[in-house]
Amino acid sequence: MKYDLIDNTLFIKNRKNFMAQMKPKSLAVFNSNDTYPVSADSTLPFEQHRDIFYLSGVDQEESILVLFPDCPKEQYREILFLTETNDHIAVWEGEKLTKEKALATSGVKTVFWLQDLEKVFAELMTYADTVYVNTNEHYRQSVALETREDRFTKWWKAKYPAHSVAKSNPILQHLRSVKDSIELDLMQKACDITNKGFRRVLGFVKPGVWEYEIEAEYMHEFLRNRSKKFAYTPIIASGNSANVLHYIENKNQCNDGELILMDVGAEYANYASDMTRTIPVNGRFTDRQKDVYNAVLRVKEEATKMLVPGTMWEQYHVEVGKLMTSELLSLGLLDKADVQNENPDWPAYKKYFMHGTSHHIGLDTHDYGLLHEPMQANNVFTVEPGIYIPKEGFGIRLEDDLVIQENGAPVNLMGDIPITVEEIEDLMNK
Structure with a gap:
């Protein structure tokens, strides 16, 4: 892995917190993802x-974690199953986790090779009444393939049909949404790498560059700072492409007078950052572009102030909608009749700002977190308002990552990443 070894006290604590919420005489199983084939002998990067990963720190394929806090055999209360490594694997694929390195990574003392799984699992099931299965219940999930978790669940249900079933996901939704200080440090590292990428791009962009060249500049800076990739598919959208919310082709040339909306973020140690900035191709905003830009920035700043413990996500978006409506009226994009006659289910401002303002971020870009529950300290949310004007040939979005505090204003993990018109113009024209 490109990243430094993570303090395993994080994973020890995460497992302890998860097991504290399990039913009596129950065990929970967590599987690695599959390595997905492309064709011939090619696969996607694992x-x-x-x-x-959250519960063990193990970042390796074909790994299984079993948690069984009530097991009468103390050594079986936490178990890792790994593919046995050997000299042949080390030569052809690189060294895999040994039992000693697995302990150092995870803090799990009992490590078996995968060939022992069925034998050990059979014994565990004689002590257990309930098995926690790990289903994906994220509100934006879209699972088209049968996963390794799915196959494992099918296997044990067929072999042990008398056991009860429970769900891991509700526990994980709560736990993963509240970040530990170690996690926040890792997310800060991801944001710092994104900062370096953005500053590099500010010195690179000029009329005539191509969107994919900008993407390459980010990737260069990310890799040289120990990020393995973008945290999500990057959006480098010049001109009217910025009005396509999920434009990812990044194929067009950037022309004088246009804006470029860049929604990018580095990952670090599997933790995501998520930044959006909008910059002028020629280094100077027009007066109209500047007016719209500053309107978006004001909404972002006011929305950020609402990220405090107790805020409800749904009501938060209602309040942000009011802020945006006011700005759109000032810009002449809406008039009073538009607002008076609006459909409550699709308010007038949605014509120019049609997406949500915030989402959880962490190990996933759209991270775990229950949106019907109040915000709490150490939740990390994005704030990303935008105004999109196809008739004028540009769209503007601004986005940072904010850590909610017990008291006071949220902490911006994006730190000193330039965001004001003046900062961006100054750096682009140095």
Whole structure:
């Protein structure tokens, strides 16, 4: 892995918190993701399942974590199953986790090779009444493929049909949404790398560059700072492409007078950052572009102040809608009749700002977190208002990552990433 070894006290604490919420005489199983084939002998780069990573720090394929806090055999209360490594694997694929390195990574003392899984699991099931299965219940999930978790669940249900079933996801939704200080440090590292990428791009952009060249500049800076990739597919959208919310082709040339909306973020140690900035291709905003830009920035600043413990996500978006409505009236994009006659289910401001303002971020860009529950300290949310004007050929979005505090204003993990018109113009024209 490109990242430094993470303090395993994080994973020890995460497992302890999870097990504290399990039913008596129950065990929970967490599987790695599959390595997905492309064709012939090609595969996509491996991405670890975030839940097993959260609970163990193990970042390796074909790994299984079993938690059984009530097991009468103390050594079986936490178990890792790993693919046995050997000299042949080390030569062809690189060294895998040994039992000693697995302990150092995770803090799990009992490590078996995968060939022992069925034998050990059979014994565990004689002590257990309930098995926690790890389903994906994120509000934006879209799972088209059968996962390794799915196959494992099918297997044990067929072999042990008398056991009860419980769900891991509700526990993880609560736990993963509240970040530990170690997690916040890792997220800060991801944001710092994003900062370096953005500053690099400010010195690179000029009329005639191509969107994919800008993408390459970010990737260069990310890799040289120990990020393995973008945290999500980057959006580098010049001109009217910025009005396509999920424009990812990044194929067009950037022309004098246009704006470029860049929604990018580095990952670090599987933790995501999520930044959006909008900059002028020629280094200077027009007066109209500047007016719209500053309107978006004001909404972002006011929305940020609402990220405090106790805020309800749904009501928060209602209040942000009011802020945006006021700005759109001032810009002449809406008039009073538009607002008076608006559909309550699709307010007038949605014509120019049609997406949500905030989402949880962490191990996933759209991270775990229950949106019907009040915000709490150490939740991390994005704030990303935007105004999109196809008739004028540009769209503007601004986005930072904020840590909610017990008292006071949230902490901006994006720190000193330039965001004001003056900062951006100064740096682009140095």
